[in-house]
Amino acid sequence: MVKLRLKRYGRKKQPCYRIVVMDSRNKRDGKAIEELGFYNPITNETRIDISKILQRLAQGAQATRTVQNILNKAQIVAQENN
Incomplete structure (x- = not known):
């Protein structure tokens, strides 16, 4: 499974x-x-590269909880639903 996650x-x-x-x-x-x-x-x-993140989410990649919180702060998930 492909995921959006953090690399330290x-x-x-x-x-x-x-x-x-x-x-x-x-x-x-x-x-x-x-x-x-x-x-x-x-x-x-x-x-954040918004266009690439939205493209990966559309392809079925799942964000981890921490990355999801970062995207919510940046209001990117709201853009995806519109």
Whole structure:
């Protein structure tokens, strides 16, 4: 199953995450199919490629709970329903 999920990088105690598309059976930091965005929980900075995310969701990819919350904050899911 293909999922939208977070891939961790950054230093110890200073995490940053990339929003990626990957197979659910791969490791968290394993090889991703495609990178769709960036999330920094410390500064609350988010950069998202909206068109690619909507395309992947339309193809049947499922977002994890955390990624779904990020998309809700950015009001992307509301765009998908319209």
